[in-house]
Amino acid sequence: xxxxxxxxxxxxxxxxxLERRIKQIAAHHGLNEVSPDVVALVSHGTxxxxxxxxxxxxxxxxxRLENVKN
Amino acid sequence: SVSDRLGPVSGSDVDKxxxxxxxxxxxxxxxxxxxxxxxxxxxxxxIADDFIENVVTSSCLLAKHRRSSxxxxxxxxxxxxxxxNMWIPGFGxxxxx
Numbered sequence: 676x677x678x679x680x681x682x683x684x685x686x687x688x689x690x691x692x693l694e695r696r697i698k699q700i701a702a703h704h705g706l707n708e709v710s711p712d713v714v715a716l717v718s719h720g721t722x723x724x725x726x727x728x729x730x731x732x733x734x735x736x737x738x739r740l741e742n743v744k745n
Numbered sequence: 746s747v748s749d750r751l752g753p754v755s756g757s758d759v760d761k762x763x764x765x766x767x768x769x770x771x772x773x774x775x776x777x778x779x780x781x782x783x784x785x786x787x788x789x790x791x792i793a794d795d796f797i798e799n800v801v802t803s804s805c806l807l808a809k810h811r812r813s814s815x816x817x818x819x820x821x822x823x824x825x826x827x828x829x830n831m832w833i834p835g836f837g838x839x840x841x842x
Contacts, residue, residue: 689761706816710816713816722771
C-alpha cells in the first residue's frame, strides 16, 4: 500500500517510493528480500552522485560566465 | 541539512523518489548562490532515477552471484565502490572490500 509519512524523513530520497522501487527491481531479479539499510544506502549514494554533478555544473557555469565577461 | 527535511507526500509526488524542492535544497547546500534552470532540474531528476536503477540492478546481480535471495547492504556497497568509486561509511560492513 501507499506509505504516508508525517514524521521526519532522514533520507535524501523519499523512503516509501524508493523502497517500493528497490523491491520492484529486486523482485524482477528473483530476490524476494531487501535488507532494511539498503534503502538508506541507495539514498546516500544518489545524494553523493547529484551533489557531485551540481558542484561540477557550478564550476562549469562560472567558467562560462568568465568567458562572457572577457 | 537537506536530509532533515519533511517528506512531502502529496498527490503526484507519491511515486517520486525525489522532487524539485529537495533538489533545490541540495543545490543550496552545495552553493547558496547557484541556481538551476528548470530543464537542468529535470535532467538531474532523470539522472537520479537512472542512478538508482543502475545501482540496484548491479547490486541484485551481485546478490544472485553469491546465491542469496536477499539484496544486502554489502551488495550495494560493493557496487557503489567498484562502479562509482563511492564509499559511504556507517553501514555495518567494517572492512572495505
